[in-house]
């Protein structure tokens with residue numbers, strides 16, 4: 359199993375790192391695993407310049423293409439990507455957010471359908487749910503299958519042995535399932551995301567946007583999901599219903615004034 363960890367903490371050996379080490383321990387119980395670490399603090403990934411070239415012409419035109427191509431290849435070359443960020447002001451760190459911003463086009467041209475993501479976060483006591491939900495949305499938007507989420511209280515992990523053991527047991531369970539279930543059927547969340555992006559891609563046909571062509575090339579306008587994974591009748595009905603409401607929900611006339 360090839361695993362890449364993308365770490366959005368400026369602390370190299372901090373709490374998120376401790377969780378990844380626990381994941382490593384669980385992987386090694388099943389199969390000797392080497393984790394390839396990418397510390398976002400160490401690579402020179404500039405802030406997204408909002409040139410929108412990734413949307414209009416392609417990701418190869420990104421002003422940060424040297425770094426983004428390296429990151430993209432790292433993610434494409436492995437089986438599992440661990441996305442890890444501590445909670446900063448109830449959200450992912452700026453390092454992690456900048457990483458997501460630089461890959462914003464991925465929501466419109468997803469490609470990680472046969473790869474699994476593990477989402478890791480660590481907190482002082484709050485914001486774990488919000489941070490992990492955001493990371494989950496990004497991973498699903500990019501096409502990943504979610505193998506699991508691990509959220510911990512960093513300080514407790516270092517001081518409370520029983521808590522640490524409990525986290526390790528749950529991680530063992532997560533990793534065992536990852537090895538057992540090679541491919542999963544799309545969840546309701548994944549189907550809803552697919553329909554949302556299908557609606558968006560269809561709407562972009564008039565703009566100079568390459569996402570429309572990408573969807574057309576892949577034949578996704580006629581499909582129920584990105585892959586040929588089996589979808590139950592119930593999920594198909596749900597997904598078609600979502601498709602109808604997405605057309606109304608995704609509007610360019612959105613306004614919130616209170």
Ligand SMILES: Cc1cc2nc3c(=O)[nH]c(=O)nc-3n(C[C@H](O)[C@H](O)[C@H](O)COP(=O)(O)O)c2cc1C
Nearest residue numbers: 367372373374444446447448480481482483484512
């Ligand atoms: C700038 C900054 C902002 C933080 N914001 C929060 C927060 O909103 N809520 C919280 O519970 N902990 C917060 N923390 C604590 C970290 O989430 C916590 O210490 C985490 O375990 C650090 O993980 P790391 O060692 O992998 O960086 C913050 C820490 C820093 C440095």
